[in-house]
Amino acid sequence: MPDQPKQPGGTASRDSGHAPAHGQIDAAQIDHAAALLDAGELVAFPTETVYGLGGDAQSPEAVARIYAAKGRPANHPVIVHLAPHGDPRYWVEQWSADAQRLIDAFWPGPLTLILKRAAHIPPAVSGGQDSVGLRCPSHPVAQALLDAFSARRGGHGGVAAPSANRFGHVSPTTAQHVRDEFGSAIHVLDGGASTVGIESTILDLSRGFPALLRPGHVTPQDIADVLGAMPRLPDGSDATAPRASGTLKAHYAPRTPLALLPFDALEPLLAAARAANERVALVARASRAGHWADADGVHFIAAPEDPHAYARDLYGLLRALDRANVARILIEKLPDTIAWIAVNDRLGRAAAAFEASESE
Incomplete structure (x- = not known):
C-alpha cells in the first residue's frame, strides 16, 4: 500500500500558496458548515486558489445542486477536495507511484490529479467519465472544513467544489465575490483573499503518462522535477484526454468585452x-x-x-x-x-x- 500523503511542511511549502490565518472563522462556524454539507446543502469556502462551491462529492443530488447553482453543463466534471488526513486511494481504482510522488511534493497545495475513478464513487462528480479529479487545498479554512466533514463520514468525506461563480464567468477570490454572484442563496465561509488567485494545475495520470490539462501555480517544470520527465502539454491534439474543469475554449470571462x-x-x-x-x-x-x-x-x-x-x-x-x-x-x-x-x-x-x- 502507498504511503499516506505528507502533511504541511513538505516540499509543497516552498511556494504552494499557503494562506494566512483564517481570522474570525471559529470551530462552531466550521461545524455548522460541515453539517450543511452533511445534509446535502452547498457551502462556499476559501482555498488558496479561488473560492469553491462545495457539496458532498458522494451525493449525486448535492452535485446536481452545484451544477444547477452555477448553470454548469452536467458533463463537465468537478474536482473532489480532500482533507489533509484523507485517503485519496479510497476514490480511485488503482494507485500509482507517480501520484504518490506528486502528492508528497505538492499536497496540500494547488495541484489536482486525475486518476481512474473507483467503482463505488458516483459518476456524477466526474461528468459521467471513468476518471476523477482529486486535490487537497492548503488554505486553513478549507482544511478545517474538510476535516470536519470527513469526520462525519468515517474519514472518507470529500467535497466536490468548482469555483463559486456562475459558469463561464470570472472566478471568485474573496467572499464578497461569491456574494456578488449568489447573494444570500449560498452559505459562505469568509477566509480572506485567495493567495494564488487562479485555479489549480490539473495533471492527468489516468492513461499511464502525465499530461497537463490545465496550467496553474504548479508549473510543468515543477512536475518534471518530481517525475523526471516533462508532462505532455496541452496543444489541442490530445483527443483521448478526459474532460476537466476549466478547459472549455471560452471561460473565465468578465461581462465587459x-x-x-x-x-x-x-x-x-x-x-x-x-x-x-x-x-x-x-x-x-x-x-x-x-x-x-x-x-x-x-x-x-x-x-x-x-x-x-x-x-x-x-x-x-x-x-x-x-x-x-x-x-x-x-x-x-x-x-x-x-x-x-x-x-x-x-x-x-x-x-x-x-x-x-x-x-x-
Missing part, C-alpha cells in the same frame, strides 16, 4: 476608441503603455511583471474592470513562455468568449 492582443495591435483599437469618444480599459506593462497610460478616455492598469503576482491579481482585476464603466477591456498579450502559461491560459479563454460572440 475583452480583447487580448500584442501591444502593437492594441494601439489602433485605442486610437479608434479615442476617436469615438469611447472609454476603454488598458492592461499592459508600463514599459509598453507609453502615452496611452495617461490618455483621455483610457483607464490604465499597469500589468504585474511577475507571473505569480499577475495570477494572484487577475480575477479581482477583471471584476473591478466590470465595475469601471468602460466599453471594452484591452489587455496586452503576455510572453509565450512556460512561466506565463497559466495566466495566458486564463486570459486566452476569457478573450475567446468574446471572439466566439463576434463571429456568430
Whole structure:
C-alpha cells in the first residue's frame, strides 16, 4: 500500500500558496458548515486558489445542486477536495507511484490529479467519465472544513467544489465575490483573499503518462522535477484526454468585452476608441503603455511583471474592470513562455468568449 500523503511542511511549502490565518472563522462556524454539507446543502469556502462551491462529492443530488447553482453543463466534471488526513486511494481504482510522488511534493497545495475513478464513487462528480479529479487545498479554512466533514463520514468525506461563480464567468477570490454572484442563496465561509488567485494545475495520470490539462501555480517544470520527465502539454491534439474543469475554449470571462492582443495591435483599437469618444480599459506593462497610460478616455492598469503576482491579481482585476464603466477591456498579450502559461491560459479563454460572440 502507498504511503499516506505528507502533511504541511513538505516540499509543497516552498511556494504552494499557503494562506494566512483564517481570522474570525471559529470551530462552531466550521461545524455548522460541515453539517450543511452533511445534509446535502452547498457551502462556499476559501482555498488558496479561488473560492469553491462545495457539496458532498458522494451525493449525486448535492452535485446536481452545484451544477444547477452555477448553470454548469452536467458533463463537465468537478474536482473532489480532500482533507489533509484523507485517503485519496479510497476514490480511485488503482494507485500509482507517480501520484504518490506528486502528492508528497505538492499536497496540500494547488495541484489536482486525475486518476481512474473507483467503482463505488458516483459518476456524477466526474461528468459521467471513468476518471476523477482529486486535490487537497492548503488554505486553513478549507482544511478545517474538510476535516470536519470527513469526520462525519468515517474519514472518507470529500467535497466536490468548482469555483463559486456562475459558469463561464470570472472566478471568485474573496467572499464578497461569491456574494456578488449568489447573494444570500449560498452559505459562505469568509477566509480572506485567495493567495494564488487562479485555479489549480490539473495533471492527468489516468492513461499511464502525465499530461497537463490545465496550467496553474504548479508549473510543468515543477512536475518534471518530481517525475523526471516533462508532462505532455496541452496543444489541442490530445483527443483521448478526459474532460476537466476549466478547459472549455471560452471561460473565465468578465461581462465587459475583452480583447487580448500584442501591444502593437492594441494601439489602433485605442486610437479608434479615442476617436469615438469611447472609454476603454488598458492592461499592459508600463514599459509598453507609453502615452496611452495617461490618455483621455483610457483607464490604465499597469500589468504585474511577475507571473505569480499577475495570477494572484487577475480575477479581482477583471471584476473591478466590470465595475469601471468602460466599453471594452484591452489587455496586452503576455510572453509565450512556460512561466506565463497559466495566466495566458486564463486570459486566452476569457478573450475567446468574446471572439466566439463576434463571429456568430
